[in-house]
Amino acid sequence: MAKVTIDDITIEVPDGTSILQAARMIDEQHGTHIAPPTMCYYSKLETSGGYCRTCIVSVTQGSEKDPRPMPKPVASCRTNVMDGMVVKNTTSPELLEARAGVVEFLLANHPLDCPICDQAGECHLQDLSYENGKEETRYEFNRRRFDPIDIGPYVKLHMNRCILCYRCVKVCDQLTDKRVHGVINRGDHSEISTYIEKAIDNDFSGNIIDVCPVGALTDRTFRFKSRVWYTNPVDAHRGCEKCSGKVRLWMKGDEVLRVTARKDQWGEAEQFICNTCRFDKKKTSDWTIEGPTKVNHHSVIAQNHDDLRKLQVGVKKQIHQLDGVKSELGKGPLDPNNI
Amino acid sequence: MERKLLLANDHIEGIHTLDVYRKHNGYTSLEKAFKTMKPDDVLEEVKKSGLRGRGGAGFPTGMKWSFLAKPEGVPRYLVCNADESEPGTFKDRYLIEHLPHLLIEGMIISSYALGANISYIYVRGEYYYLITILEKAIKEAYAAGLLGKNILGSGFDHDMYVQPGAGAYICGEETALLESLEGKRGNPRIKPPFPAVAGLWGCPTVVNNVETIAAVVPIIKDGGDAYAKIGIGKSTGTKLVSASGHINKPGVYEIEMGITVEDFIYADAFCGGIRNGKKLKAVVAGGSSVPILPAELILKTAAGEPRLMSYESLSDGGFATGTMMGSGGFIVMDEDTSVVKNLFTFARFYHHESCGQCSPCREGTGWMEKILKKFISGKATMADIDLLWDIQSKIEGKTICPLGDAAAWPVASAIRHFRSEFEEYVKHPESIHDVKHYFRLNNLEIQNA
Numbered sequence A: 001m002a003k004v005t006i007d008d009i010t011i012e013v014p015d016g017t018s019i020l021q022a023a024r025m026i027d028e029q030h031g032t033h034i035a036p037p038t039m040c041y042y043s044k045l046e047t048s049g050g051y052c053r054t055c056i057v058s059v060t061q062g063s064e065k066d067p068r069p070m071p072k073p074v075a076s077c078r079t080n081v082m083d084g085m086v087v088k089n090t091t092s093p094e095l096l097e098a099r100a101g102v103v104e105f106l107l108a109n110h111p112l113d114c115p116i117c118d119q120a121g122e123c124h125l126q127d128l129s130y131e132n133g134k135e136e137t138r139y140e141f142n143r144r145r146f147d148p149i150d151i152g153p154y155v156k157l158h159m160n161r162c163i164l165c166y167r168c169v170k171v172c173d174q175l176t177d178k179r180v181h182g183v184i185n186r187g188d189h190s191e192i193s194t195y196i197e198k199a200i201d202n203d204f205s206g207n208i209i210d211v212c213p214v215g216a217l218t219d220r221t222f223r224f225k226s227r228v229w230y231t232n233p234v235d236a237h238r239g240c241e242k243c244s245g246k247v248r249l250w251m252k253g254d255e256v257l258r259v260t261a262r263k264d265q266w267g268e269a270e271q272f273i274c275n276t277c278r279f280d281k282k283k284t285s286d287w288t289i290e291g292p293t294k295v296n297h298h299s300v301i302a303q304n305h306d307d308l309r310k311l312q313v314g315v316k317k318q319i320h321q322l323d324g325v326k327s328e329l330g331k332g333p334l335d336p337n338n339i
Numbered sequence B: 001m002e003r004k005l006l007l008a009n010d011h012i013e014g015i016h017t018l019d020v021y022r023k024h025n026g027y028t029s030l031e032k033a034f035k036t037m038k039p040d041d042v043l044e045e046v047k048k049s050g051l052r053g054r055g056g057a058g059f060p061t062g063m064k065w066s067f068l069a070k071p072e073g074v075p076r077y078l079v080c081n082a083d084e085s086e087p088g089t090f091k092d093r094y095l096i097e098h099l100p101h102l103l104i105e106g107m108i109i110s111s112y113a114l115g116a117n118i119s120y121i122y123v124r125g126e127y128y129y130l131i132t133i134l135e136k137a138i139k140e141a142y143a144a145g146l147l148g149k150n151i152l153g154s155g156f157d158h159d160m161y162v163q164p165g166a167g168a169y170i171c172g173e174e175t176a177l178l179e180s181l182e183g184k185r186g187n188p189r190i191k192p193p194f195p196a197v198a199g200l201w202g203c204p205t206v207v208n209n210v211e212t213i214a215a216v217v218p219i220i221k222d223g224g225d226a227y228a229k230i231g232i233g234k235s236t237g238t239k240l241v242s243a244s245g246h247i248n249k250p251g252v253y254e255i256e257m258g259i260t261v262e263d264f265i266y267a268d269a270f271c272g273g274i275r276n277g278k279k280l281k282a283v284v285a286g287g288s289s290v291p292i293l294p295a296e297l298i299l300k301t302a303a304g305e306p307r308l309m310s311y312e313s314l315s316d317g318g319f320a321t322g323t324m325m326g327s328g329g330f331i332v333m334d335e336d337t338s339v340v341k342n343l344f345t346f347a348r349f350y351h352h353e354s355c356g357q358c359s360p361c362r363e364g365t366g367w368m369e370k371i372l373k374k375f376i377s378g379k380a381t382m383a384d385i386d387l388l389w390d391i392q393s394k395i396e397g398k399t400i401c402p403l404g405d406a407a408a409w410p411v412a413s414a415i416r417h418f419r420s421e422f423e424e425y426v427k428h429p430e431s432i433h434d435v436k437h438y439f440r441l442n443n444l445e446i447q448n449a
């Protein structure tokens, strides 16, 4: 066991626990909000994490044995605790400033097309920029542009919105039986590649939609049906040969608009579900309804309307700033060609 | 002082062949090691020599070797990093081109010390002609029983392979190199684990630079102690320096560590002074990644001491007034050089070479390049100087691998020491008269923003 102190709260955790997991344990036990935000780490996907750098924390004491602080911020999702480690997250203004920098980088090339994005309302990048970013963006250049493509009948890829978290790549690597190599090209030309299209045959490929933290991979069967916050989530199950059959239905009246995995407090799928449950079972009669989803504090759907409006204001502000660079985007940020 | 341990014979006709190399005492270190020393004795000599990695970071080689995990029944690997892509650095190319057997001899001795039965030389893709040279030399070594089974009757088997890269700077980062060697996308790995524990195919691996491995040959020949006497302080031995820029005699020089920078720039044995009698303006002393220093700070430290060609002296004063030895790519700029334009070229490079895994480097490098382009097109504002500063500070130390730092440091140091030049570009955009020429030269579109 190792004793670690994060933002002045001490917890004892098994050896091999990451700083992030320890912080989440503290939040679960104390109802605090000290866990760093994550955009690429996904506890159910091996080797995930380390890419986005939003979960950075500052280690002010390395361990009991070697109390030296770590010279640079570390990715909490990929750094394990040591006995006697002291970590600062929300209590370090410098760290928060560094994180705001990471958020700004993630938004630098983001199209900010939230008003027409199916992910709006459950987008982790929206939450992240609202909670950890600055109001202004200082990026004034052309944004990266790719054409949206259909990868198979069920999934739409908007590469413009992708933050290259590699989660979908790991899903394809770890849930499908063929080796897929998901990223082509280099640097800021990197692209989630159409190799994923091949994985669409696989029964579990739809999970790339659930792991995608932004609106880069969305459900084609749900496109423009409704804003997320106008749908009601209910938990339901069915006997399924391929997966647990435990899902969340997103309903409007009696209509099932969308089926997803159940997400936990950290926005992660509790269990991955198969494509049959996700795409083919859209009738209420397909399912045994368990009852309304208990939503956690973090979710936009759970927030009251005031909060929601606040969030939209935040997003609007970013979009407003984009007006200045409209010319570079051609027809402006809401370019219909880009939908 | 000129002191030649590695390049003593580089001028000899045919030295790239085994016969000629052997005639000039080639492979005698190997014979000595295999006939009179145990693997740990070799390690001990390398430790004593104080040799530090010549790939850029200067990590003590003996220590690195002693970290190598040795679990029972698991192969170990030695990988030679010949990806040499840091702008301003071309010493490894020179060494391999002229003395391939020196590298191979060093590889076999090092592998013997590490207990590695297989080694790889990962060669930068653009150095395709070196691959032919190396493969020929390796073939000769096999034919002479210096590679293969039971080398010189020692019972030690060793196979050596050459692997070309595909033209990516990032594949010089040791873990990206290993990924590439495994046939994967050249993305740096997240550490730990370090290669010494889980490297190539998850097995314990040592990655060393070409020059580091070659230096093992003279260390075994004369002993670690003798090697440690050469040089100054913790900068032992000799160093290959790739000298380029506005000097009279660009090229690869082997120097004893501890000579003064002034000597290196002005002495006839080395760079031979600034071209066309011009004045020295600035130096990037260790390859494009290290901080640029103005003439007064590269010749003398902030304390007024002469600056020496050594790890310690070059970094004296930290980044505020010092720089780094880096990979030994010594780029000299005369009084007519534009620090801002040079920086733009560097920024383009890092943007192009970022692997794109982590957000600060992926997004930040391109952003910095775009802002610098504004400067050299006469479109920048004073606020852009501060913005550049802020962006580099938000990349540095927040990335997976040091490429992020390498992209940030040149920007930081150029602003730190040459801020007035950036301001000049803002105040007098009309003075950037040769910008069109520059853009054409570099195949760039002029920004119409």
Ligand SMILES: Cc1cc2nc3c(=O)[nH]c(=O)nc-3n(C[C@H](O)[C@H](O)[C@H](O)COP(=O)(O)O)c2cc1C
Pocket: B052, B053, B054, B055, B056, B057, B058, B059, B061, B064, B081, B082, B083, B084, B085, B086, B169, B170, B171, B172, B173, B174, B175, B207, B208, B209, B210, B212, B213, B401, B402, B403, B406
């Ligand atoms: C972006 C990047 C590029 C690098 N390129 C090289 C290279 O071309 N050659 C090299 O020897 N080391 C390079 N390195 C350093 C290697 O990661 C590694 O430290 C080195 O090969 C270790 O060898 P040494 O201990 O002998 O110096 C690079 C590092 C980074 C971060």
Ligand code: SF4
Pocket: A161, A162, A163, A164, A165, A166, A167, A168, A169, A192, A208, A211, A212, A213, A214, A216, A217
């Ligand atoms: S498409 Fe989504 S899940 Fe895949 S890398 Fe991009 S942001 Fe991540």
Ligand code: SF4
Pocket: B170, B188, B353, B354, B355, B356, B357, B358, B359, B361, B362, B399, B400, B401, B402, B403, B404, B405
């Ligand atoms: S710092 Fe740059 S090159 Fe290194 S892993 Fe991150 S994106 Fe890739």
Ligand code: FES
Pocket: A037, A038, A039, A040, A041, A049, A050, A051, A052, A053, A054, A055, A056, A075, A076, A077, A078
């Ligand atoms: S969540 Fe840790 S780096 Fe992305």
